[in-house]
Amino acid sequence: MEIIYEDDNIIVCHKPAGIATQSADLRSKDMVSLVKTHLVRQARKNKVRLTGEPYVGLIHRLDQPVEGILVMAKDKESAANLSKQVTDNKIEKYYYALVQGTPDETKDHISKKISEDGNIYIEDEIIKKTDGNAQIVTGINTDDLKTLGNPEDKKVSKLEYKLISSKNDTSLIEVHLITGRFHQIRATMSYLRCPIVGDTRYGAKEISDKEMLSDKAIALCSYKLTFKHPVTGKALTFKIDPSEPMFNGFKE
CATH class of the missing domain: 3.30.2350.10 (Pseudouridine synthase)
Incomplete structure (x- = not known):
């Protein structure tokens, strides 16, 4: 520390x-x-x-x-x-996230706005599931939602993200977290089909070079x-x- x-x-x-x-x-x-x-x-x-x-x-x-x-x-x-x-x-909370691939911009959201500087604002619905993970559930009906967790626990999640650079199928993304939902960034990147590097809990591949990422770490840093x-x-x-x-x- x-x-x-x-x-x-x-x-x-x-x-x-x-x-x-x-x-x-x-x-x-x-x-x-x-x-x-x-x-x-x-x-x-x-x-x-x-x-x-x-x-x-x-x-x-x-x-x-x-x-x-x-x-x-x-x-x-x-x-x-x-x-x-x-x-x-x-x-104001800002993060750097290294993700696999690039965000899928075709995914559905409650609201989405793209600014001239490249920031993308997205508003979604998120739920903490019975298995202890979170999931973006935008557009999922109530009956299907019941298979994941308690529909009454569904909340609105808001953030902005910006693609900074990409290299070797890995991208650096800046995230401005607006609402502080449980595992919000991790669940959102998974929903966008670009899980955070090292975050196997949310669908990322295993790290081949263990020296690049500390044990028990994922490539997500609250930097500002x-x-x-x-x-x-x-x-x-x-x-x-x-x-x-x-x-x-x-x-x-």
Whole structure:
């Protein structure tokens, strides 16, 4: 774990692929426990006496195999402010995804808009299935939907994506996540017939060169996060470069 930024109210971290954001298994390291350990050590270093476990407010999550930026709050008021920004879609999340092939632009969507700069906005319906995966279910009737999961759990998913480059049947795509549905990007890329490299759970092929992608990782990185500071209101933007070697030939 790398600390990108920290002040009295927030802490911004670079989560490595393979580490859970928060785990129910007390024996497993996760980002919340790692941040708490950091805060305890920081208090000891500064000779500050803690009366209990440090407060860490989890604002958003990244899937365990996904690398990227996480912001957490160090007090309840900041957590409430940032959580409201998430609810109001005020926190901007951008991802880099390496996918197999290129997106199938003939797929149906509730809404689709293509801008002059190449960004493609798509709006779909998504459901978390009984097998634990998510699936885009745009256009599927209720009876067929019942075979996948509870129709009442169907939600609207929105994102923008842009094809950056393609090489050797692999493409780099920038994704602007608008709604934060469960496995939304992974399910959407699978629906577009270009699953994320390494994401065998969603139909990707096995990686032949294991050194290009870390164990338990997929080629998806939350590389940019923009939000307003919960106390000062200042606009903050944080960026990282994907660390997986798989991205090296595609970086701009």
